[in-house]
Amino acid sequence: MMKRRAVHFGAGNIGRGFIGLLLHQAGYEVVFADVVPALVEQLQTARSYRVITLDETVDEAEVTGFRAVLLDSTACRSEIATADLVTTAVGLGNLSGVAAVIADGLRLRKVQGNETPLNVLACENAVRATSTLKEAVLARVDDDLRDWIEAHVGFADVAVDRIAPNREGYATHPLDAVVERFFEWDIEQTALRGDLAIPGATLVQQLDPYLERKLFILNGAHATAAYAGYKQGIRTILEAMQAPGIAALVERVQHEAAAGLAHRYPSLDLSGLNAYAKDVRDRFLNPHIHDDVARVGRDPMRKLSLGDRLVGPLRLAQAAGIETPGLLQAIALGFHYTNPQDEGAVRIQQMIQSSGIEAAVRTVTGLTDPHLCGAIATAYRAM
Numbered sequence: 161m162m163k164r165r166a167v168h169f170g171a172g173n174i175g176r177g178f179i180g181l182l183l184h185q186a187g188y189e190v191v192f193a194d195v196v197p198a199l200v201e202q203l204q205t206a207r208s209y210r211v212i213t214l215d216e217t218v219d220e221a222e223v224t225g226f227r228a229v230l231l232d233s234t235a236c237r238s239e240i241a242t243a244d245l246v247t248t249a250v251g252l253g254n255l256s257g258v259a260a261v262i263a264d265g266l267r268l269r270k271v272q273g274n275e276t277p278l279n280v281l282a283c284e285n286a287v288r289a290t291s292t293l294k295e296a297v298l299a300r301v302d303d304d305l306r307d308w309i310e311a312h313v314g315f316a317d318v319a320v321d322r323i324a325p326n327r328e329g330y331a332t333h334p335l336d337a338v339v340e341r342f343f344e345w346d347i348e349q350t351a352l353r354g355d356l357a358i359p360g361a362t363l364v365q366q367l368d369p370y371l372e373r374k375l376f377i378l379n380g381a382h383a384t385a386a387y388a389g390y391k392q393g394i395r396t397i398l399e400a401m402q403a404p405g406i407a408a409l410v411e412r413v414q415h416e417a418a419a420g421l422a423h424r425y426p427s428l429d430l431s432g433l434n435a436y437a438k439d440v441r442d443r444f445l446n447p448h449i450h451d452d453v454a455r456v457g458r459d460p461m462r463k464l465s466l467g468d469r470l471v472g473p474l475r476l477a478q479a480a481g482i483e484t485p486g487l488l489q490a491i492a493l494g495f496h497y498t499n500p501q502d503e504g505a506v507r508i509q510q511m512i513q514s515s516g517i518e519a520a521v522r523t524v525t526g527l528t529d530p531h532l533c534g535a536i537a538t539a540y541r542a543m
């Protein structure tokens with residue numbers, strides 16, 4: 161039997177350390193597509209790479225039999241025309257470049273008469289990133305191809321959870337990836353075409369509770385630790401979680417988010433959410449992982465936007481009538497993230513300088529409620 165083939169866009173930390181690994185273990189031949197020529201060349205010449213688990217016992221898994229192509233290449237488009245699965249982990253802001261190539265690949269697939277079901281999963285930290293990718297693909301095709309795509313291609317939203325920090329200090333070979341032991345990959349079954357079975361991934365009927373639980377309780381808390389840590393001159397999440405006050409703030413943020421989620425989703429109960437939150441804090445305290453606050457806090461323009469990990473739970477909690485001092489403080493700390501190496505942080509600081517904190521809060525968060533914007537600005541000024 162022919163091996164099934166997956167094209168995975170973005171051969172970075174999570175691409176190699178989680179998605180590529182699980183697809184390899186599921187029996188797929190993985191074709192990585194990336195924009196960095198040197199990385200593509202390394203993947204083309206390597207026979208294998210290691211995924212190193214950072215835990216009390218350090219173990220390694222090997223990924224073999226992969227190939228690699230450059231994003232904007234004829235080869236990449238041909239791979240999409242014949243693949244069984246397409247996945248991405250490129251960063252939300254980079255999905256439009258991927259969409260253009262997927263649209264071309266699907267055009268070719270239709271011309272070749274390949275009507276085998278294909279599924280596309282965008283494994284980005286965001287609410288319904290696959291739906292965003294689908295819209296961007298459909299915006300690039302004519303009505304005929306649009307109907308064909310609707311009939312043969314499933315765009316399923318997903319939630320992906322595994323901390324894959326930067327490799328410095330752990331990995332020896334340039335392709336090695338490092339990860340925590342925990343992982344969860346939830347895929348919305350209703351959007352799939354044909355069968356999809358990836359051992360380790362879970363097919364769920366309703367994704368939103370899983371997705372928002374992960375984005376708000378894990379990523380929101382992680383961003384809180386990163387921004388609070390940065391403000392105190394701390395370099396890693398572990399050190400931040402051990403600094404006075406930060407762990408308590410992280411826990412408060414999680415409890416506010418949990419209360420908002422329990423109110424919004426009847427399938428999520430508060431005690432289960434708080435137990436999940438505690439497990440997340442224990443993951444942040446893994447002494448074998450040294451995760452830079454700059455990686456976790458990267459791109460505050462995105463992280464402080466309306467539906468994302470901090471303003472998203474703030475709105476849920478507010479809608480449930482819950483007090484949110486923790487989330488307001490966490491968001492204010494995001495506006496204090498002045499890292500000169502981070503383009504988004506620099507833009508926010510320019511906005512604050514030119515228009516003031518309240519205007520910056522309105523622009524970046526998309527919030528329109530003057531009380532909430534004012535409360536964030538007050539918390540910002542008090543720091």
Ligand SMILES: NC(=O)C1=CN([C@@H]2O[C@H](COP(=O)(O)OP(=O)(O)OC[C@H]3O[C@@H](n4cnc5c(N)ncnc54)[C@H](O)[C@@H]3O)[C@@H](O)[C@H]2O)C=CC1
Nearest residue numbers: 170171172173174194195249250251254257284285323324
């Ligand atoms: N690292 C982690 O622990 C997790 C990351 N994610 C999500 O996965 C995505 C990637 O994150 P990381 O792997 O940490 O980042 P990364 O920076 O390590 O890897 C991203 C890779 O995508 C490539 N890339 C950028 N634009 C591209 C494009 N248009 N086409 C093809 N490749 C492109 C980059 O060259 C890089 O190799 C993000 O959306 C992130 O939120 C989700 C869960 C866990």
Ligand SMILES: O=P(O)(O)OC[C@H]1O[C@](O)(CO)[C@@H](O)[C@@H]1O
Nearest residue numbers: 285322323324379382455456458
């Ligand atoms: O990848 P993003 O969205 O920039 O945010 C970093 C976050 O994503 C993760 O890398 C994976 O969820 C977390 O470790 C961290 O909270």
